[in-house]
Amino acid sequence: MYAGATNGLAGESGCGKTWTALAAAAAELEDSNNVIYIDMEDGPIGLTARMLALGVPPGVLADPVRFAYVRPEEAFRDDVRSIFWALLDQMRPSLVVLDSTGESMALEGTDPNSDDAVALWFQRVATAIATRGPAVLLLDHLPKSDSAAPSPIGSQRKRAAISGAQFIQTIGKEMAFAKGRPGQARLTATKDRHGNFVTGEVSMTLTVNPAPSRGTSSVDALLGPIQDDEWAPTRHMLGISEFLEANQSPQTTAAIKKGVKGKSETVLAALQVLVASGYVTTSSGGRNATLHELVKAFSIGDAYSVPDGVSEGGAPAGGCGHPWHDAKCNPDWCHATHRGRCNKRTEDGYVLDDDGEIVSYPPEMVRQREEQLRRIAEREES
Incomplete structure (x- = not known):
């Protein structure tokens, strides 16, 4: 003034x-x-x-x-x-x-x-x-x-x-x-x-x-x-920060999307911005899951950095927000065919190709199947 x-x-x-x-x-x-x-x-x-x-x-x-x-x-x-x-x-x-x-x-x-x-x-x-x-x-x-x-x-x-x-x-x-x-x-x-x-x-x-x-x-x-960076879903970023702070332990992507209000793709975009801005770190968890841990709390008005590919509306540019295929996604085909099961499968340990088809199964599932085959073979031998 x-x-x-x-x-x-x-x-x-x-x-x-x-x-x-x-x-x-x-x-x-x-x-x-x-x-x-x-x-x-x-x-x-x-x-x-x-x-x-x-x-x-x-x-x-x-x-x-x-x-x-x-x-x-x-x-x-x-x-x-x-x-x-x-x-x-x-x-x-x-x-x-x-x-x-x-x-x-x-x-x-x-x-x-x-x-x-x-x-x-x-x-x-x-x-x-x-x-x-x-x-x-x-x-x-x-x-x-x-x-x-x-x-x-x-x-x-x-x-x-x-x-x-x-x-x-x-x-x-x-x-x-x-x-x-x-x-x-x-x-x-x-x-x-x-x-x-x-x-x-x-x-x-x-x-x-x-x-x-x-x-x-x-x-x-x-x-x-005014924040010099591009658009970012700051309300969802705050929600993720509060969710991680309340749980006090690393959380999977699925847990965050379930625990934070908002569209799945917008929550995912917010998570990407938090990681790129240093508020959240990632590590590998069981069954190939990605774990997210809060480094410092985010408040609306705090500085942030928008990574390439995140656009207003929540989804990465050219994709629908599914991390397993990102910009290669055809949203119409993906949502009609897999109905969002892609992320759940990757978090459960499946390895998928670019079309969402299973390349390999979770290690625990492979171990159980091998155990079943071994028992069947033992019964046949006896």
């Missing part, structure tokens, strides 16, 4: 905009800066609970010079403005969050669809605050059913009046977060007056992970750069 400028963050309801604002506020407080949070959406109890969950010390939140919670109940008239200017002079905050633009405009009696009215609101409220030094972050909503919109709902003057950067926040498939559930949101820059972000590209991510070491309700919410 740019200091001395108005910055916008818009998104659909439930995309985690407030968590992004709180993560930014927590980061400023951690850097010994001061923050003012103008809240017209939540309430002092809810917002304080979230800040505590992020690990902000209670003493910092209680310090009137470090953090100020403001809940306006009347318009930003001259008398109210003078009180707020005094607060700014006392605190000299690096960040002022306004949550949200729509509620503030309603309190001011501003028509959000009127260019002139919106321009006047910025002049009297948001821009007036920014000109006194802090970065101002304005939270707003998007037009209904249009998460690709480049600007918030209402007049285009909202976007035009942004003097810093405007971001649109979205949540990808299966990445929504809630209490006890990790996830990730993406922030796409749709305007940047200073040219540090490429318009139309994802500029940063908000990663939310439970932090049980600090308490059952604690979370880590971090704003960071």
Whole structure:
């Protein structure tokens, strides 16, 4: 967020905009800066609970010079403005969050669809605050059913009046977060007056992970750069990591696919990424099975490396995810003929050719057959 400028963050309801604002506020407080949070959406109890969950010390939140919670109940008239200017002079905050633009405009009696009215609101409220030094972050909503919109709902003057950067926040498939559930949101820059972000590209991510070491309700919410690697099934990667950590022993591919929710091919792709990224190691087990052991836990937002051949959708490019024939697979033929038995056979010790036909049987089965033949031969001799 740019200091001395108005910055916008818009998104659909439930995309985690407030968590992004709180993560930014927590980061400023951690850097010994001061923050003012103008809240017209939540309430002092809810917002304080979230800040505590992020690990902000209670003493910092209680310090009137470090953090100020403001809940306006009347318009930003001259008398109210003078009180707020005094607060700014006392605190000299690096960040002022306004949550949200729509509620503030309603309190001011501003028509959000009127260019002139919106321009006047910025002049009297948001821009007036920014000109006194802090970065101002304005939270707003998007037009209904249009998460690709480049600007918030209402007049285009909202976007035009942004003097810093405007971001649109979205949540990808299966990445929504809630209490006890990790996830990730993406922030796409749709305007940047200073040219540090490429318009139309994802500029940063908000990663939310439970932090049980600090308490059952604690979370880590971090704003960071976008992962440079290709697509990866991070939700499934987290599931595999938790499964291996819970079992505390090497697990076969079949056990992982059975124990982790998701499509078999997506779980397999996630496992490949974890191995390539050094989170999981492999070793040979009985009956030619591959065992997987957790080296270090994976959390959403951690760095990873996507191996060649893994594509969005889960299956290795050109194949269906069956390790015994990989890219040589003809999915239509394989699934219709073998119905997924290929992997089970290899894990049971069978050796298959490229068409899935048996080349050799498991050693134990061979031993049992040899024993049966020996007994038959002994009976015939006697």
